[in-house]
Amino acid sequence: MSRLLDPMHRRLLDLLGVPPGAHALEVGCGNGSVSAWLADRVGSGGRVVGVDLDLSLTPGVTGVEFRQADILAGPIAPAAYDLVTCRAVLHHVSDPAAAVANLLGSARRGAAVLVIEPDFLPVSVTGPATVRQFWQGWLAWSRDRGIDYFLGRRLPQLLSAAGLVDVGATAETALYNGGSPWAAYWQQTIRQLRSSLLDSGRLRSEHIDGFLACCKDPGWWTQTIAFTAVYGRTPDS
Numbered sequence: 527m528s529r530l531l532d533p534m535h536r537r538l539l540d541l542l543g544v545p546p547g548a549h550a551l552e553v554g555c556g557n558g559s560v561s562a563w564l565a566d567r568v569g570s571g572g573r574v575v576g577v578d579l580d581l582s583l584t585p586g587v588t589g590v591e592f593r594q595a596d597i598l599a600g601p602i603a604p605a606a607y608d609l610v611t612c613r614a615v616l617h618h619v620s621d622p623a624a625a626v627a628n629l630l631g632s633a634r635r636g637a638a639v640l641v642i643e644p645d646f647l648p649v650s651v652t653g654p655a656t657v658r659q660f661w662q663g664w665l666a667w668s669r670d671r672g673i674d675y676f677l678g679r680r681l682p683q684l685l686s687a688a689g690l691v692d693v694g695a696t697a698e699t700a701l702y703n704g705g706s707p708w709a710a711y712w713q714q715t716i717r718q719l720r721s722s723l724l725d726s727g728r729l730r731s732e733h734i735d736g737f738l739a740c741c742k743d744p745g746w747w748t749q750t751i752a753f754t755a756v757y758g759r760t761p762d763s
């Protein structure tokens with residue numbers, strides 16, 4: 527995931543500005559690759575804190591202060607950071623509005639905030655029909671688990687309502703073909719989840735196998751996720 531998404535995340539962070547000496551926070555940092563990049567940008571005069579429920583992927587990452595914490599439990603440190611970012615986390619939490627309040631509560635006045643979440647709108651127009659059926663089953667399976675793969679479209683409103691100002695938002699969608707890194711990502715993900723998907727009764731083998739066959743075909747092009755990025759600043763006063 528980080529190989530596929532870090533270039534977009536870094537580009538958007540650069541547009542917002544990551545000044546040397548800044549104190550930055552990444553929530554749901556996963557393997558810490560974005561936190562490590564931020565640490566390089568803020569330099570020795572700055573500070574980067576990477577937070578996740580599960581820090582098992584971060585050993586070996588240097589220059590970042592990793593903390594195990596739940597963003598639903600409260601701000602990581604009240605009004606402490608000049609930059610707060612979070613990617614592909616809020617669609618997993620039970621109360622995204624509370625998580626957003628805690629993200630903004632961790633930011634200083636006038637801090638930059640960037641949140642990126644998925645919206646699976648593009649799968650509604652993908653083909654062939656067996657792939658659309660695969661995604662319908664996938665989305666039903668994820669809804670059963672409390673995952674909101676349509677959070678992207680609600681994100682600007684959520685952040686504005688929480689007090690973010692100068693809000694801007696974009697969504698970008700990778701179009702990829704069979705044999706590409708995105709196809710490999712889905713093949714690997716589905717290998718890991720196959721039994722859960724089938725046991726749920728939401729998907730049948732032929733839908734999964736139809737999608738996996740497309741993922742091997744270089745002539746098949748598709749799109750899956752509109753990654754919705756919302757950015758802005760906390761009020762100055």
Ligand SMILES: C[S@@+](CC[C@H](N)C(=O)[O-])C[C@H]1O[C@@H](n2cnc3c(N)ncnc32)[C@H](O)[C@@H]1O
Pocket residue numbers: 527528531553554555556557577578579580595596597598612613614615618619
């Ligand atoms: C889909 S992964 C995304 C990881 C990384 N941000 C990326 O985009 O590559 C979601 C991450 O959010 C973390 N996470 C989920 N709920 C969380 C919570 N309530 N507080 C902090 N981290 C959370 C998970 O442990 C996981 O590492």
